[in-house]
Amino acid sequence: SQKIEQNSEALNIQEGKTATLTCNYTNYSPAYLQWYRQDPGRGPVFLLLIRENEKEKRKERLKVTFDTTLKQSLFHITASQPADSATYLCALDTYTGGFKTIFGAGTRLFVKA
């Protein structure tokens, strides 16, 4: 069956350290993979998109890697800050006549000052 798995346990890190979140998937052939941030009671906010033929993408303190052989994406936040505390969602986009975006359950990140 098709699955997207993110660490269900919360990730607690110290301010200034690098946070690394994992997204694994099975039985998907995604056109691309996205990462979103969601704060309580609000809609997700887009962070980064990486295509199947790209290995790595960066944006300011954020970095995403995409390994289609391992079927895994890693999301890194360098020099983390308390304001980075949120839930981070991984999403896969497949195209079958129309786009279908499937989200992982998300990983809750807590950054302590």
Add this chain to the structure above:
Amino acid sequence: KAGVTQTPRYLIKTRGQQVTLSCSPISGHRSVSWYQQTPGQGLQFLFEYFSETQRNKGNFPGRFSGRQFSNSRSEMNVSTLELGDSALYLCASTPSGGEAFFGQGTRLTVV
């Protein structure tokens, strides 16, 4: 540029009733997707509309339906509400796929 607008923000309905939720996408975006978010299930894909046509559908019963108008505004309808339909319903718009812009959601409570 105005963001995605969902109305209403909060709604309380009784079991057996029906409900209609509205979504106004970002101007120029032709693709609108709907999601249901619950603590136990996360974000679940409901359906995607593009130029008034449903292009994709998730695994939800037929009580969940939607439509899109010529101005790209979209509505979703849930008939014969059940307690388990209580959730945050999110709408997202994109030009035709890729980076999605989400609304604030409609919090539906079924009592």
